[in-house]
Amino acid sequence: xxxxxxxxxxxxxxxxxxxxxxxxNVWKQKFLRRECKDVTFIDALNFLxxxxxxxxxxxxxxxxxxxxxxxxxxxxxxxxxxxFLHVIKKxxxxxxxxxxxxxxxxxxxxxxxxxxxxxxxxxxxRIVKCGYIEPKNLWMNPSIQTYFRILLISxxxxxxxxxxxxxxxxxMYKLCEHGPPLLVHLAxx
Numbered sequence: 678x679x680x681x682x683x684x685x686x687x688x689x690x691x692x693x694x695x696x697x698x699x700x701x702n703v704w705k706q707k708f709l710r711r712e713c714k715d716v717t718f719i720d721a722l723n724f725l726x727x728x729x730x731x732x733x734x735x736x737x738x739x740x741x742x743x744x745x746x747x748x749x750x751x752x753x754x755x756x757x758x759x760x761f762l763h764v765i766k767k768x769x770x771x772x773x774x775x776x777x778x779x780x781x782x783x784x785x786x787x788x789x790x791x792x793x794x795x796x797x798x799x800x801x802x803r804i805v806k807c808g809y810i811e812p813k814n815l816w817m818n819p820s821i822q823t824y825f826r827i828l829l830i831s832x833x834x835x836x837x838x839x840x841x842x843x844x845x846x847x848x849m850y851k852l853c854e855h856g857p858p859l860l861v862h863l864a865x866x
Contacts (some may be wrong), residue, residue, distance in 0.1 A: 678739075678768075678769055678770065679739065679769065679770050679771075679772060680738065680739050680742040680743075680764035680765065680767070680769025680770060680771055681731075681736055681737065681738045681739065681742075681761070681764055681769070681771045681772070682736065682737045682771075682772045682773075682774065683731065683732055683733075683735070683736040683761075683771065683772065683773045683774065684734075684735040684736065684774045684777075684778035684779065685773070685774060685775055685776060685777050685778060686734055686735060686777065686778070686779050686780065686781035687777040687779070687780055687781065688780070688781055688782075688783060688784055689780040689781065689782045689785075690784055690785055692844060692846045692847055692850055693784060693850060695838070695842045695844055695847060696835070696838055696842075696847050696850065696851070697777075699838040699841055699842060699847075700834075700838075701713055703838070703841060704834060704837075704838075713775050714775060715774065715775055715776060716772055716773065716774055716775065717729070717772070717773040717775060718770055718771075718772055718773075719731075719765060719770065719771040719772075719773065720765055720768075720769075720770045720771070721765045721766055721768065724762075724765055724814075725813065728816060728817070729773065729816065730757075730758050730761075730816030730817075731757055731758045731760065731761020731762065731764075731771065731816075732757050732758075732761075733757040733760060733761075734757075734779075734781060735778055735779045738760075738764070739764075739769065742763075742764050742767055742769050743760065743763065743764065746760055746763045748760070749807070749809045751807065751809075752804065752809050753800055754796070754797055754800035754801070754804070755800065755801070755804050755809070755810060755815075755816075758810065758815075758816055759809065759810060762810065762814055784850070784854075787846075787849055787850065787853050790850055790853040790854055791853040794853060794854050794855065794856075801815065801817070801819050802819060805819055824855075827855050828855045828856060831851045831852075831854070831855045832848075832851070832852065832855075834851070835847055835848040835850070835851030835852065836848055838851075
Protein backbone atom coordinates (compact mmCIF):
# COMPACT_ATOMS: atom_id res chain seq x y z
CA UNK A 678 0.00 0.00 0.00
CA UNK A 679 1.20 3.53 -0.78
CA UNK A 680 2.08 5.85 2.08
CA UNK A 681 3.36 8.79 0.05
CA UNK A 682 3.99 10.11 -3.44
CA UNK A 683 6.73 12.71 -3.68
CA UNK A 684 7.19 15.05 -6.64
CA UNK A 685 10.43 16.57 -7.85
CA UNK A 686 11.02 20.31 -7.79
CA UNK A 687 13.23 22.62 -9.82
CA UNK A 688 15.03 25.54 -8.23
CA UNK A 689 13.66 28.84 -9.54
CA UNK A 690 17.19 30.07 -10.09
CA UNK A 691 18.47 30.37 -13.66
CA UNK A 692 21.90 28.95 -12.83
CA UNK A 693 20.51 25.98 -10.90
CA UNK A 694 17.91 25.36 -13.64
CA UNK A 695 20.85 25.02 -16.05
CA UNK A 696 22.55 22.66 -13.59
CA UNK A 697 19.46 20.49 -13.29
CA UNK A 698 18.95 20.39 -17.06
CA UNK A 699 22.60 19.45 -17.52
CA UNK A 700 22.35 16.69 -14.88
CA UNK A 701 19.31 15.10 -16.58
CA ASN A 702 20.15 15.62 -20.25
CA VAL A 703 23.93 15.45 -20.33
CA TRP A 704 25.40 13.80 -17.23
CA LYS A 705 22.93 10.92 -16.89
CA GLN A 706 22.21 10.33 -20.55
CA LYS A 707 25.51 11.10 -22.30
CA PHE A 708 28.12 10.35 -19.64
CA LEU A 709 26.37 7.63 -17.63
CA ARG A 710 24.37 6.32 -20.60
CA ARG A 711 21.19 5.84 -18.63
CA GLU A 712 17.70 7.19 -18.80
CA CYS A 713 16.06 8.63 -15.72
CA LYS A 714 13.15 6.48 -14.61
CA ASP A 715 9.88 8.34 -14.25
CA VAL A 716 9.13 6.84 -10.83
CA THR A 717 11.33 5.37 -8.09
CA PHE A 718 9.67 3.11 -5.52
CA ILE A 719 11.07 3.04 -1.99
CA ASP A 720 10.16 0.66 0.80
CA ALA A 721 11.87 -0.56 3.98
CA LEU A 722 13.75 -3.26 2.07
CA ASN A 723 15.39 -1.09 -0.59
CA PHE A 724 15.82 2.19 1.32
CA LEU A 725 19.31 1.39 2.62
CA UNK A 726 20.44 0.55 -0.93
CA UNK A 727 19.00 3.71 -2.51
CA UNK A 728 19.79 6.15 0.34
CA UNK A 729 17.19 8.61 -0.85
CA UNK A 730 16.10 11.63 1.17
CA UNK A 731 12.43 11.95 1.84
CA UNK A 732 10.94 15.38 1.21
CA UNK A 733 7.49 16.73 1.93
CA UNK A 734 7.32 19.55 -0.60
CA UNK A 735 4.67 18.77 -3.24
CA UNK A 736 4.02 15.38 -1.63
CA UNK A 737 0.80 13.47 -1.10
CA UNK A 738 0.76 11.48 2.15
CA UNK A 739 -1.81 8.95 3.32
CA UNK A 740 -3.26 10.39 6.53
CA UNK A 741 -3.72 7.04 8.26
CA UNK A 742 0.00 6.23 8.15
CA UNK A 743 1.13 9.47 9.84
CA UNK A 744 -1.50 9.89 12.56
CA UNK A 745 0.85 8.34 15.11
CA UNK A 746 3.98 10.19 13.93
CA UNK A 747 5.64 12.03 16.80
CA UNK A 748 8.50 14.20 15.52
CA UNK A 749 11.33 14.90 17.96
CA UNK A 750 11.30 18.39 19.46
CA UNK A 751 14.27 20.37 18.19
CA UNK A 752 14.50 18.68 14.80
CA UNK A 753 14.87 21.69 12.47
CA UNK A 754 16.26 20.03 9.35
CA UNK A 755 15.39 16.52 8.28
CA UNK A 756 11.89 16.46 9.77
CA UNK A 757 10.58 15.57 6.31
CA UNK A 758 13.05 12.68 6.16
CA UNK A 759 12.01 11.59 9.65
CA UNK A 760 8.38 11.47 8.46
CA PHE A 761 9.44 9.53 5.34
CA LEU A 762 11.26 6.96 7.52
CA HIS A 763 8.20 6.65 9.76
CA VAL A 764 6.01 5.84 6.74
CA ILE A 765 8.29 3.21 5.21
CA LYS A 766 9.06 1.59 8.59
CA LYS A 767 5.33 1.02 9.02
CA UNK A 768 5.42 -1.11 5.86
CA UNK A 769 4.06 1.44 3.40
CA UNK A 770 5.71 2.22 0.07
CA UNK A 771 6.88 5.68 -1.00
CA UNK A 772 6.90 6.70 -4.67
CA UNK A 773 9.15 9.44 -6.02
CA UNK A 774 8.10 11.02 -9.30
CA UNK A 775 11.40 11.99 -10.93
CA UNK A 776 10.09 14.54 -13.41
CA UNK A 777 9.78 18.18 -12.24
CA UNK A 778 6.32 19.21 -11.06
CA UNK A 779 6.95 22.63 -9.44
CA UNK A 780 9.45 25.41 -8.81
CA UNK A 781 11.20 25.74 -5.45
CA UNK A 782 12.22 29.28 -4.48
CA UNK A 783 15.38 28.55 -2.54
CA UNK A 784 19.07 29.23 -3.09
CA UNK A 785 18.45 32.41 -5.03
CA UNK A 786 22.02 33.65 -4.48
CA UNK A 787 25.51 32.33 -3.73
CA UNK A 788 25.46 33.66 -0.17
CA UNK A 789 22.11 31.95 0.50
CA UNK A 790 23.54 28.68 -0.80
CA UNK A 791 26.62 29.05 1.39
CA UNK A 792 24.72 29.80 4.59
CA UNK A 793 22.14 27.04 3.98
CA UNK A 794 24.89 24.47 3.31
CA UNK A 795 26.70 25.34 6.54
CA UNK A 796 23.46 25.26 8.55
CA UNK A 797 22.38 21.93 7.06
CA UNK A 798 25.73 20.35 7.90
CA UNK A 799 25.58 21.49 11.51
CA UNK A 800 22.03 20.15 11.79
CA UNK A 801 22.94 16.75 10.31
CA UNK A 802 25.66 16.41 12.95
CA ARG A 803 23.14 17.39 15.63
CA ILE A 804 20.58 14.88 14.31
CA VAL A 805 23.11 12.09 14.84
CA LYS A 806 24.42 13.42 18.17
CA CYS A 807 20.92 13.77 19.66
CA GLY A 808 19.80 10.41 18.29
CA TYR A 809 16.90 11.84 16.29
CA ILE A 810 17.73 9.61 13.31
CA GLU A 811 20.18 6.70 13.28
CA PRO A 812 23.25 7.36 11.09
CA LYS A 813 22.42 4.39 8.83
CA ASN A 814 19.00 5.93 8.10
CA LEU A 815 20.28 9.37 7.08
CA TRP A 816 20.17 10.40 3.43
CA MET A 817 23.97 10.67 3.57
CA ASN A 818 26.78 9.29 5.70
CA PRO A 819 28.04 12.17 7.92
CA SER A 820 31.71 11.18 7.72
CA ILE A 821 34.77 13.07 6.51
CA GLN A 822 35.29 10.53 3.71
CA THR A 823 31.75 11.10 2.44
CA TYR A 824 32.27 14.87 2.38
CA PHE A 825 35.52 14.54 0.43
CA ARG A 826 33.90 12.16 -2.05
CA ILE A 827 30.85 14.43 -2.50
CA LEU A 828 33.07 17.49 -2.84
CA LEU A 829 35.27 15.88 -5.52
CA ILE A 830 32.36 14.44 -7.49
CA SER A 831 30.41 17.68 -7.24
CA UNK A 832 33.44 19.75 -8.26
CA UNK A 833 34.10 17.55 -11.31
CA UNK A 834 30.49 17.52 -12.47
CA UNK A 835 30.03 21.24 -11.81
CA UNK A 836 33.21 22.06 -13.77
CA UNK A 837 31.96 20.02 -16.73
CA UNK A 838 28.52 21.64 -16.49
CA UNK A 839 30.06 25.13 -16.33
CA UNK A 840 32.07 24.44 -19.48
CA UNK A 841 29.10 22.84 -21.25
CA UNK A 842 26.69 25.64 -20.32
CA UNK A 843 29.36 28.37 -20.66
CA UNK A 844 28.34 29.62 -17.21
CA UNK A 845 31.05 29.62 -14.49
CA UNK A 846 28.44 30.40 -11.80
CA UNK A 847 27.30 26.76 -11.88
CA UNK A 848 30.67 25.71 -10.49
CA MET A 849 30.48 28.37 -7.78
CA TYR A 850 27.00 27.25 -6.68
CA LYS A 851 28.03 23.63 -6.35
CA LEU A 852 31.20 24.55 -4.46
CA CYS A 853 29.13 26.70 -2.09
CA GLU A 854 26.70 23.82 -1.64
CA HIS A 855 29.31 21.18 -0.82
CA GLY A 856 32.50 23.03 0.14
CA PRO A 857 31.40 24.78 3.37
CA PRO A 858 29.91 21.66 4.96
CA LEU A 859 33.35 20.08 4.88
CA LEU A 860 34.86 23.13 6.56
CA VAL A 861 32.09 23.22 9.18
CA HIS A 862 32.42 19.47 9.73
CA LEU A 863 36.17 19.74 10.29
CA ALA A 864 35.84 22.80 12.54
CA UNK A 865 33.22 21.38 14.90
CA UNK A 866 34.04 18.55 17.31
